[in-house]
Amino acid sequence: MQISAIFSVLTVVGAVAAAPTGTGCDVCPGPTVKYIVQSGDTLTRIADALESGICDIAMLSNLADPNSIGLNQTLLVPTSLCEPDNTSCLTKPGTAQCVQKAPSTWTVQEGQTFFIIASKLGLDVKALEAANPNVKADDIAIGQVLQVPVCK
Known part of the structure; x- marks a missing residue:
C-alpha cells in the first residue's frame, strides 16, 4: 500500500515537472470531464469554457462530425489544455460567393453557426x-431561417 502511495506522489510530481514552461498553465492537462450538451451549446463554447480544444473534444468523444453535436449528448472533455487543438478536425471554410444549385434558404439546426x-x-x-x-452572426437561433446567396 505504501508503494502505491509513493508511486502516486511520483506520478503527480512527474506530471508537474513535465509541464511546459511559459504557457501560463500550472499543470497540463487537467482532468477529463463528462459534459452534457445544453441548448445553444457549440463545441467552440464548450471548449472555451473548459479551456479545451474543439478537436480535442471531438477526438476524445469519437465525434464523426465536430460541427454537429446534439442536445443532451454526453461529451468527454479534456480540460485546462496548454495547447488546445481547434483546427485539425474542422472543414475549411468555403470561398464561393454564391451557391449554384441549393435552396435559397437554410433553417438553423442545433449547434450550427454561420461558419458551420x-x-x-x-x-x-x-x-x-x-x-x-x-442577422447578427453570433446570435442565431434554432429554427431561424437564413437567406442563402444563389448564383444567377
Whole structure:
C-alpha cells in the first residue's frame, strides 16, 4: 500500500515537472470531464469554457462530425489544455460567393453557426452574412431561417 502511495506522489510530481514552461498553465492537462450538451451549446463554447480544444473534444468523444453535436449528448472533455487543438478536425471554410444549385434558404439546426452553415454550403462566411444583413452572426437561433446567396 505504501508503494502505491509513493508511486502516486511520483506520478503527480512527474506530471508537474513535465509541464511546459511559459504557457501560463500550472499543470497540463487537467482532468477529463463528462459534459452534457445544453441548448445553444457549440463545441467552440464548450471548449472555451473548459479551456479545451474543439478537436480535442471531438477526438476524445469519437465525434464523426465536430460541427454537429446534439442536445443532451454526453461529451468527454479534456480540460485546462496548454495547447488546445481547434483546427485539425474542422472543414475549411468555403470561398464561393454564391451557391449554384441549393435552396435559397437554410433553417438553423442545433449547434450550427454561420461558419458551420457556410462551410456546409461551400460559401465564404462573409457572403452568407451579406445575404442576411439584419442577422447578427453570433446570435442565431434554432429554427431561424437564413437567406442563402444563389448564383444567377
